[in-house]
Amino acid sequence: MINAVADEAGDEEITPTEIAEAIRDCLELSEVDRAPNVRRYLGEALDAVSDGMPADFVAMTLYAALGALREGA
Amino acid sequence: MVIEHMPERHSASVVLMFAGGSRLEDERLAGVSHFIEHLYFKGTERRPSSKEIADAIEGVGGFINASTDKELTAYWARVPSEHMDLGLDVLFDIVANSRLDPADVERERMVILEELRMYQDQPQDYVQNLFEELIWPDHPLGRDIAGTEESVSRLNREDILEYADAHYRLPNLVIGAAGSLDEERTVVEVRQSLSLRSGLNGTTPALSPAQLTSPRVLVRRRDTEQAHICLGARALSYMHPDRHALDLLNTVLGEGMSSRLFLNIRERLGLAYDVHSFTQKHRDTGYVGVYIGVDPKKAVDAVNAVMGELRSLRESEIAPEELARAKEFTKGRLRLELETTNGVAFWLTYQELLLGGIKTIDEELALVEAVTSADVKRVADDVLSAPLQMAVIGPFARDSAFRLAIGA
Numbered sequence: 380m381i382n383a384v385a386d387e388a389g390d391e392e393i394t395p396t397e398i399a400e401a402i403r404d405c406l407e408l409s410e411v412d413r414a415p416n417v418r419r420y421l422g423e424a425l426d427a428v429s430d431g432m433p434a435d436f437v438a439m440t441l442y443a444a445l446g447a448l449r450e451g452a
Numbered sequence: 453m454v455i456e457h458m459p460e461r462h463s464a465s466v467v468l469m470f471a472g473g474s475r476l477e478d479e480r481l482a483g484v485s486h487f488i489e490h491l492y493f494k495g496t497e498r499r500p501s502s503k504e505i506a507d508a509i510e511g512v513g514g515f516i517n518a519s520t521d522k523e524l525t526a527y528w529a530r531v532p533s534e535h536m537d538l539g540l541d542v543l544f545d546i547v548a549n550s551r552l553d554p555a556d557v558e559r560e561r562m563v564i565l566e567e568l569r570m571y572q573d574q575p576q577d578y579v580q581n582l583f584e585e586l587i588w589p590d591h592p593l594g595r596d597i598a599g600t601e602e603s604v605s606r607l608n609r610e611d612i613l614e615y616a617d618a619h620y621r622l623p624n625l626v627i628g629a630a631g632s633l634d635e636e637r638t639v640v641e642v643r644q645s646l647s648l649r650s651g652l653n654g655t656t657p658a659l660s661p662a663q664l665t666s667p668r669v670l671v672r673r674r675d676t677e678q679a680h681i682c683l684g685a686r687a688l689s690y691m692h693p694d695r696h697a698l699d700l701l702n703t704v705l706g707e708g709m710s711s712r713l714f715l716n717i718r719e720r721l722g723l724a725y726d727v728h729s730f731t732q733k734h735r736d737t738g739y740v741g742v743y744i745g746v747d748p749k750k751a752v753d754a755v756n757a758v759m760g761e762l763r764s765l766r767e768s769e770i771a772p773e774e775l776a777r778a779k780e781f782t783k784g785r786l787r788l789e790l791e792t793t794n795g796v797a798f799w800l801t802y803q804e805l806l807l808g809g810i811k812t813i814d815e816e817l818a819l820v821e822a823v824t825s826a827d828v829k830r831v832a833d834d835v836l837s838a839p840l841q842m843a844v845i846g847p848f849a850r851d852s853a854f855r856l857a858i859g860a
Contacts, residue, residue, distance in 0.1 A: 423852035430849040433749040439756070439853035 381445060385438035398437065399428045405444075414451020420444035453642060454800040454810065456630040458793060464536040464631030465793040467528040468543050469801040471626075472619045474597040475522045475658050475734070482592070483599015484607055484615045486520040487564060491612065492527070493518070494556040496549040499542070508542050516542065520597050523658070523734055524805060530794045533632035540641050547620060548647045557609050564604050568596065575680040575845040576726075576745060579672075582843035583682035584732075586668055587739045591661040622650045628801030631793035660736045667839040667860035671851040678725075679751040679846030683758065683858060684741030685838040688831070690733040690806060696782075696819050697827040698731060698835065702740055703778040704770055704828070705729045705761065710777065712761050713742065723754040735806070740835055748846050755842070755857045765832040769825040783817050 380401050383393045402425045411417050424440040473485050495501045499508060509516040514531035516539075527547055529539035571577050581596050588594030598604070625648065629638055664686055688698050706713035706729025717727045726745035732738055742762075746754045770778075789795045790813060803810045811819075840858040844851070854860075 420852075420856075423850070427850050427852060432848065432850055432853075433751065435750060435752040436848070436850070436853040439752045439856055443852075443856045 416447040465530040465797040482603035579680040586841035626805040628797040630796035683842035687740040
């Protein structure tokens with residue numbers, strides 16, 4: 380999903396609603412709390428989607444969440 | 453006083469450069485140097501209006517102007533060489549005998565307030581002001597030279613007279629003259645005609661800005677078509693021995709159409725229309741910055757690409773041919789700058805006032821030539837490891853991705 384967002388597919392192949400739903404699903408997973416900052420970055424990404432921020436902005440925040448998850452793994 | 457005789461020219465230029473600009477102003481007096489610069493063109497006892505001042509110089513085809521900076525204020529004229537006496541006379545008249553009429557103070561206040569508002573409507577300029585606020589927080593260097601709407605609204609005629617009396621004195625002044633001129637006659641004219649006070653009285657010492665400890669991002673939300681971004685770090689002063697290496701680093705990074713930023717961010721990636729880098733240097737501090745004018749949808753990608761270029765400067769030395777090209781660019785620009793009598797007068801005066809001594813152009817070019825790729829990498833390591841600061845103007849409600857991009 381992050382790659383799709385980063386490819387600026389936000390308004391066609393994957394809609395902001397779908398991105399927001401996917402982030403909310405992630406936020407419900409217990410893995411999110413295994414590493415610091417993952418929940419924070421996902422929350423910021425969700426806010427960014429809600430505010431209509433550009434796709435590269437959302438993708439950057441999601442990549443940060445992914446990076447934090449990997450660091451904590 | 454510094455003089456360069458250039459007998460082959462048809463013009464002569466004279467610059468009156470005063471030590472002191474917006475850096476010496478406290479919060480209450482913010483913008484007073486710039487205010488004075490405006491008022492000095494409004495009229496003197498002998499030339500009671502701005503028209504008469506302009507007519508005196510333009511009547512012989514000359515130019516007269518002034519500029520206020522953070523550490524200096526300059527008044528200058530460029531005239532056909534046979535009118536050098538006139539150029540000196542008008543400049544001395546405006547800096548020593550201005551009327552500072554109360555009605556002019558009020559009129560000019562309105563003009564300056566409009567000037568401040570105009571800059572806020574020019575995001576590509578305004579973002580640099582915001583960036584400087586981040587680079588030098590809570591310090592006069594981080595403020596707009598013209599002051600703030602609050603300070604300009606508050607300044608009164610007494611503040612202006614007091615500040616002018618304290619700073620516009622002979623020990624704070626260097627006069628530069630260049631062109632086809634008679635040196636002895638110029639010196640005599642200066643001795644006879646300039647009537648500024650000689651002693652110093654109550655000048656404020658320029659305090660150094662505090663250390664920056666962390667990266668920061670400032671997003672100013674505006675519904676602009678483009679995102680305007682300035683990012684960079686504190687860098688070197690104009691007194692620093694590595695200043696020429698910094699200038700070459702800046703040239704390689706983002707000066708001109710053969711720079712890395714232009715070729716990679718604009719030409720190869722097509723991310724931005726305008727992308728360039730720049731430096732500013734003061735007595736004890738400075739910065740190197742990058743400006744990006746970019747489609748808001750590509751703003752974070754563009755910042756990430758710029759960060760890649762900054763990392764690359766730290767990771768490996770620049771190639772010998774790239775360094776050689778940067779040196780030729782820098783040396784060529786300096787030579788072109790010194791083509792005009794005005795350029796020479798400014799160059800000499802600036803050196804004498806701020807550096808305390810004058811290097812010839814050959815000495816300056818030799819310093820540029822002596823810089824190695826290792827010097828540039830060392831400076832890149834030093835400067836670009838400092839906490840980065842970034843100001844953004846654009847249609848952004850949030851700053852998280854920008855913060856992540858620079859590690860803030």
